[in-house]
Amino acid sequence: MGNIKELVEMRQRITKLEASETQHKHTADILQVQTEEALQASVRQWQSTFDAIEDLVAIIDKDYRVVRANQTMDKFFDGAKVLDAHCYELFHGTEEAIPSCPTYQTFRSGEATHAELCEQHLGGHWFDVFAYPIKDKDGTVQQVVHIVRDITERKKAGEELQASEEKYRQVVENANEAILVIQDMVIKFLNPKTIEILGYSKEEALRESEERAKAQYKGIPIPTYTWQRVDDDFVLIDHNDAAVAITHGKIADFVGIKASELYRDAPKIQEEIYRCFSEKASIEREMLYRFKSTGEEKYLAVKYAFVPPDLVLVHTEDITARKWAEAELRIKEQAIASSISGIVLVDLDGAIIYVNQAYLDIFAYSSAEEAIGHKMTEVAADKEIAQKLLTATQTKGWWKGEIRVPVRDGRTIDILLSTNLVRNEKGVPIAMMASVTDISERKQAEEQLNASLKEKEALLSEIHHRVKNNLQVISSLLRLQERDIEDEKYSEMFQDSRNRIRSMALIHEKLYRSENFANIDFAEYIKSLTSDLFRAYKGTGRIAFKMDIEEDVSLSIDTAIPCGLIINELVSNSLKHAFPEGREGEIGISIRSIEDELELVVSDNGVGMPQNLDIRKTESLGLHLVSILAEGQLHGEINLDRSEGTLFTIKFKETRDTVK
Known part of the structure; x- marks a missing residue:
């Protein structure tokens, strides 16, 4: 009945295919996934296979009506109406379904059933009848495949065979040659001549053979239990x-127990033991079982095997690990199917074998059928890009990047694409997988943000430019006003004010000329500031300038302005007072970072400051301003060293965002 089972399985697959509208079903193992083309080929082959079967085959609905029959069945009933007729009328000649009919039993049990029936209604012929369920996705039997084979001749042959066997048994029993029958390594029969030659009694030979078979039975790697028919149990x-x-050795406590007692809470197991014995056939199924001996729950693959004359062997293979792996695989499959990223699986020849819904949405496919089974280079809107990505993945084992691609509805989108080779447990490539994310909206947002940022940068540059210009206007006004002042003291005050304004204007000038509006290159700033001061106080030539600025020190505008004013005041003070009467010397400025602080040092080797001068209480506006800026605005500390000229050290903290 191998072809019949294949037909039933094929019909099951076709029923699922017809019921599915858009959702593609995939097997757990990507190596065994079947393409849509194979399913469609099965549909085309089914009807011809169905009609070619020599047995009578019909598909029966829940009302026991024939909804489909093959040509063999039409010929058997010789023109009688078959389609839409009740199967029990056709086969049994009854007015309702009979309990002994396998189709009746299958509709109630949900399992495949088999029976040999003698139908007086059909001339007393014997028939071998099989019934196989066709279930919906919820496991409910909707239809039954009813298969009938006329075995009348076989039955007659069987009766003749029994008569022949008896005849030959007598011949074997009285033969002068040793004759023995061995089955499954166990002596099943030996004639008197064999006993005479071996020197064993019949009982000894059979016992030795049975002991050898029992040793083999004990060594079977799958847990096996032997049940013997006793009365009705x-x-x-x-x-x-x-x-x-x-069972951790506890099975010994249950030897001698009846199946009805052990499986009181599991009637299905009792039923299957009885069925295996009555039908003298093997039964296989999977189940979740709680062991009474240990309390453990395990998934088992159970096989019931009849052993004449009165035994049933039950093999129970532990498949718990496999079941958990299958459950984990289903979770992963569901996660992939529901992922917001598009997932596509491609074989090594470039043919698509799986896509999730997100992938269909991103590339504007109307259904999975438009993609699955086709070459990636055939269905992609840009075949050249698809081929390059396949080649890169096969060569390097992976590829990742952002690309702009056309899709099937004519749009062009930006995607983040990641591909990699899928390998089996031996590391051999078996497929390619790609993850796709549509980043078109993000790209548009980035472009808008960049445009807005450029706009703001231009605006900020213009602001710094105007502030610098306004400060220069103020400085020019002070210069004009200074021309009318004859008192040198007041003229010097105007010049000091202009220098302070110039130090601030210079910061804004550096900012609007810079590409970075957050920080100022302080080394460049100090060069420009001191150059202006040296020219203003005519210190160029006789007074040297030394600068030691730690590389890549940049300050924010909030820190740069007070630092610039401090340097302006201290350098101006050195140029005016440290080197009297044309004396030569050196002014130095250094900035360096020490842990989380910055250290600003402004020094000169001039005549120095009086020992009794307190910079916090001095009447000098410049030194008083230095104290206020260092401690009040920079929140730092200021120290004055008078040992060799004048050396001011100011330590302060700068925020991490503005120090590079």
């Missing part, structure tokens, strides 16, 4: 070593 009479291991 079954009794556990033996088990193998694997059963001892899985």
